Amino acid sequence: MVDRIRRTLGGGIQGDRLRDDAAVLAVPGGGSVVVSTDSVVAGVHVDLALCAPADVGWKALMGALSDLAAMGARPLGALVALCVPGSDGSGELALGVMAGVAEAVGVSGCPVVGGDVSSAPELVVTVTVLGSVDGGVPVARAGARAGDVVLLTGPCGSSAAGLRVLRAGESGGGVSPSADLVGAYRRPVARLAEGEVLRQAGAHAMIDISDGLALDLHRLADASGVGFALHDVPVAEGATRAEALGGGEDYELLVAIGAEDAVRGSEALVARGLRAPRPIGVISADRDERRLAGMPLARLGWQHALG
Amino acid sequence: MVDRIRRTLGGGIQGDRLRDDAAVLAVPGGGSVVVSTDSVVAGVHVDLALCAPADVGWKALMGALSDLAAMGARPLGALVALCVPGSDGSGELALGVMAGVAEAVGVSGCPVVGGDVSSAPELVVTVTVLGSVDGGVPVARAGARAGDVVLLTGPCGSSAAGLRVLRAGESGGGVSPSADLVGAYRRPVARLAEGEVLRQAGAHAMIDISDGLALDLHRLADASGVGFALHDVPVAEGATRAEALGGGEDYELLVAIGAEDAVRGSEALVARGLRAPRPIGVISADRDERRLAGMPLARLGWQHALG
Numbered sequence: 001m002v003d004r005i006r007r008t009l010g011g012g013i014q015g016d017r018l019r020d021d022a023a024v025l026a027v028p029g030g031g032s033v034v035v036s037t038d039s040v041v042a043g044v045h046v047d048l049a050l051c052a053p054a055d056v057g058w059k060a061l062m063g064a065l066s067d068l069a070a071m072g073a074r075p076l077g078a079l080v081a082l083c084v085p086g087s088d089g090s091g092e093l094a095l096g097v098m099a100g101v102a103e104a105v106g107v108s109g110c111p112v113v114g115g116d117v118s119s120a121p122e123l124v125v126t127v128t129v130l131g132s133v134d135g136g137v138p139v140a141r142a143g144a145r146a147g148d149v150v151l152l153t154g155p156c157g158s159s160a161a162g163l164r165v166l167r168a169g170e171s172g173g174g175v176s177p178s179a180d181l182v183g184a185y186r187r188p189v190a191r192l193a194e195g196e197v198l199r200q201a202g203a204h205a206m207i208d209i210s211d212g213l214a215l216d217l218h219r220l221a222d223a224s225g226v227g228f229a230l231h232d233v234p235v236a237e238g239a240t241r242a243e244a245l246g247g248g249e250d251y252e253l254l255v256a257i258g259a260e261d262a263v264r265g266s267e268a269l270v271a272r273g274l275r276a277p278r279p280i281g282v283i284s285a286d287r288d289e290r291r292l293a294g295m296p297l298a299r300l301g302w303q304h305a306l307g
Numbered sequence: 308m309v310d311r312i313r314r315t316l317g318g319g320i321q322g323d324r325l326r327d328d329a330a331v332l333a334v335p336g337g338g339s340v341v342v343s344t345d346s347v348v349a350g351v352h353v354d355l356a357l358c359a360p361a362d363v364g365w366k367a368l369m370g371a372l373s374d375l376a377a378m379g380a381r382p383l384g385a386l387v388a389l390c391v392p393g394s395d396g397s398g399e400l401a402l403g404v405m406a407g408v409a410e411a412v413g414v415s416g417c418p419v420v421g422g423d424v425s426s427a428p429e430l431v432v433t434v435t436v437l438g439s440v441d442g443g444v445p446v447a448r449a450g451a452r453a454g455d456v457v458l459l460t461g462p463c464g465s466s467a468a469g470l471r472v473l474r475a476g477e478s479g480g481g482v483s484p485s486a487d488l489v490g491a492y493r494r495p496v497a498r499l500a501e502g503e504v505l506r507q508a509g510a511h512a513m514i515d516i517s518d519g520l521a522l523d524l525h526r527l528a529d530a531s532g533v534g535f536a537l538h539d540v541p542v543a544e545g546a547t548r549a550e551a552l553g554g555g556e557d558y559e560l561l562v563a564i565g566a567e568d569a570v571r572g573s574e575a576l577v578a579r580g581l582r583a584p585r586p587i588g589v590i591s592a593d594r595d596e597r598r599l600a601g602m603p604l605a606r607l608g609w610q611h612a613l614g
Contacts, residue, residue: 008405023421030337037386079344114330128435
């Protein structure tokens with residue numbers, strides 16, 4: 001669908017910018033902005049029986065911010081377009097969503113600078129974020145080179161496992177491992193600092209794994225015209241291997257970077273009190289090589305309905 | 308609702324930026340961007356029985372661009388978040404909407420730089436636009452001064468009249484006045500050049516009249532802490548006076564500007580082949596004076612469901 005939309009737009013689209021997590025726009029007078037927009041639709045991306053309105057607001061802002069993280073950009077501001085059902089409770093629903101947005105603003109440091117409120121048959125939260133690479137070059141999906149190390153900023157699968165726990169009706173309260181998983185599902189955190197540090201360390205390509213590690217790694221390889229051989233996939237505690245590979249809604253970053261820069265980047269992250277990324281494999285020149293532990297890796301993950 | 312959302316966001320919102328048509332964001336490395344986001348929801352803002360999908364796409368982009376026009380900004384790019392029903396025809400619906408976006412891109416010169424496609428129960432098109440004032444100062448709603456002339460860039464009511472014609476089932480074909488009205492409803496044009504020229508001429512305050520002239524003029528006066536006395540409201544051919552005052556979805560600009568600058572701005576517009584704006588009244592220091600032809604002017608217009 002995105003390809004057909006691209007053809008429909010013809011000359012009205014700039015460059016190849018619909019391919020990346022975010023677009024880059026030069027600003028008259030100096031500088032540039034990195035921009036991305038994302039919708040969260042109740043009943044499609046989230047189930048209001050399993051998430052509070054505040055969780056939806058949090059997830060909408062963090063999901064958009066994750067696209068900036070994947071470019072190595074620092075957030076400047078967000079716009080929130082809220083469509084809420086016109087029922088009696090819609091005012092409370094809107095305020096609940098915005099309370100979660102406000103919490104995510106507090107954690108991310110990205111202020112809300114504008115927005116729009118409409119009524120609609122179902123809750124839709126569309127967040128547009130603007131960011132900056134402060135004179136640097138944003139990191140695209142294309143750019144991975146043969147010999148690059150593949151880094152992952154953290155273990156995967158906790159969000160999908162949290163959703164499984166919620167669907168099974170298990171308690172998400174207390175301090176059980178389940179509570180951590182449910183928290184990962186309801187309150188994911190965009191890896192903004194990690195993206196910025198790894199961009200500065202010289203990352204060649206980055207992508208967030210919001211649609212699932214396996215699928216998003218294939219996309220990075222497709223865009224870069226390369227293959228990969230993974231030796232390992234770190235699975236979050238309480239998650240299954242399938243959830244780690246194809247669960248999606250994890251906001252860890254997948255990074256292709258030269259071996260020395262990988263070490264430098266890891267040290268810089270640790271120096272800032274952040275988790276050291278895990279080397280999980282290497283990029284190969286053979287674009288048909290797509291392996292995990294020697295076996296072909298399927299394109300597992302969330303395929304957009306119209307994608 | 309916007310006030311309650313503002314309170315919910317607390318310190319997470321920058322300045323008073325939810326008040327204006329668009330927000331202004333400083334960009335590291337120099338310039339600034341003017342940004343705005345707007346949703347068009349089928350069944351709320353548009354009726355798909357009266358508009359083709361391409362009309363919806365056109366209206367969504369032009370509606371967002373009108374917010375840039377009202378700040379005197381030149382468009383740099385747009386992001387389109389499309390939510391389409393997941394039925395069999397959704398692919399065609401999405402492509403139809405984007406065909407109209409592409410036509411509006413051609414007329415406005417604003418390229419699409421990014422987007423998102425999701426499924427949803429109903430068609431929602433959220434467009435975010437970025438613009439620039441090229442080192443100048445964006446024109447806010449607040450800023451009108453006693454003695455300013457009130458200019459209007461064109462006659463009003465044609466969009467509401469077009470909707471009336473469509474609802475009555477009259478033919479919109481051919482070259483009848485009805486066809487012009489229907490065209491004004493389906494294919495409104497943001498006054499981008501007018502906004503930029505009037506900003507450069509020294510406009511003190513601007514607003515688009517997308518929610519209706521009367522309501523938006525009150526908003527401009529509220530924001531500026533002033534009153535107004537209108538002597539005249541130009542009614543589009545085929546429209547009623549009520550449609551001109553409160554119909555909404557007209558994208559003409561309402562401008563408060565010093566008398567000499569008004570003349571200079573009008574001349575500059577005519578020199579560029581654009582319509583001379585009409586002086587329709589004056590700004591007064593008494594914020595309780597809100598008159599049209601000597602009578603109090605009611606707040607007529609489209610009040611957002613949650614506004």
